[in-house]
Amino acid sequence: MGMCRYLHPATEIVMFVAMAILLWKEWWFTLLVSVFVISVILIFRVSLKQVYRSTMGTLWIVVMLIAISLFSTHNILSSFLVGYKLLLMIVDLSLLSIVASPFDITYGITTILAPLKYVKFPVSELAFVLSMSLRFIPLMSEEVERIITSQRVRGFDIKNIKHVISMGYSILIPVFLSATQRAEAMAISLYLRGVDVKKGIPPVKEIRFGILDVVVWLICIVLLVVSMYA
Numbered sequence: 001m002g003m004c005r006y007l008h009p010a011t012e013i014v015m016f017v018a019m020a021i022l023l024w025k026e027w028w029f030t031l032l033v034s035v036f037v038i039s040v041i042l043i044f045r046v047s048l049k050q051v052y053r054s055t056m057g058t059l060w061i062v063v064m065l066i067a068i069s070l071f072s073t074h075n076i077l078s079s080f081l082v083g084y085k086l087l088l089m090i091v092d093l094s095l096l097s098i099v100a101s102p103f104d105i106t107y108g109i110t111t112i113l114a115p116l117k118y119v120k121f122p123v124s125e126l127a128f129v130l131s132m133s134l135r136f137i138p139l140m141s142e143e144v145e146r147i148i149t150s151q152r153v154r155g156f157d158i159k160n161i162k163h164v165i166s167m168g169y170s171i172l173i174p175v176f177l178s179a180t181q182r183a184e185a186m187a188i189s190l191y192l193r194g195v196d197v198k199k200g201i202p203p204v205k206e207i208r209f210g211i212l213d214v215v216v217w218l219i220c221i222v223l224l225v226v227s228m229y230a
Contacts, residue, residue, distance in 0.1 A: 009108030054094035
């Protein structure tokens with residue numbers, strides 16, 4: 001199981017997603033999320049290298065957002081705050097894929113969306129796709145880092161904002177092609193192993209909601225309600 005084997009996978013997902021939503025509210029919510037992210041890194045001993053590998057592929061997006069915000073608002077502090085929030089959201093969601101296994105994430109999403117099964121919604125398929133997408137983040141980050149290195153050899157200047165904007169396709173297209181190839185290889189591998197995504201992937205042992213899960217859910221709900229009126 002995921003976080004210290006104390007929380008239900010659905011609770012873990014709700015907690016990290018709630019933090020990602022809250023950081024776009026008032027500044028003190030951003031401070032709260034910053035403390036949360038740092039606490040998760042320290043408690044679960046997540047190395048900075050893991051965090052870097054999970055966010056490397058999206059750093060250029062943060063840089064572009066800061067540049068665009070600076071160009072439109074001419075406010076340095078506000079522009080860097082927007083970039084910091086985006087980076088913090090990326091780190092927050094990346095930590096979910098680090099501290100929780102793909103099976104926990106799939107099971108958690110399936111649990112959250114379980115009521116939609118009554119309207120014939122493909123919950124198991126959606127949960128599987130979302131969990132695999134989270135696991136692809138560090139892989140794609142490594143791929144982007146490799147492509148950027150090869151582009152630098154060809155004279156690509158990643159520090160030049162104009163160069164990044166005008167030649168960003170030289171990074172995006174190889175990443176999309178690589179992602180497509182990886183997805184196809186994964187689909188073939190799952191097919192050969194006889195995995196039936198429609199039936200879902202059950203946990204190794206039964207997982208039940210506990211008192212701590214109820215407490216975390218209530219805290220997240222209260223914080224989201226407070227943020228709406230803050």
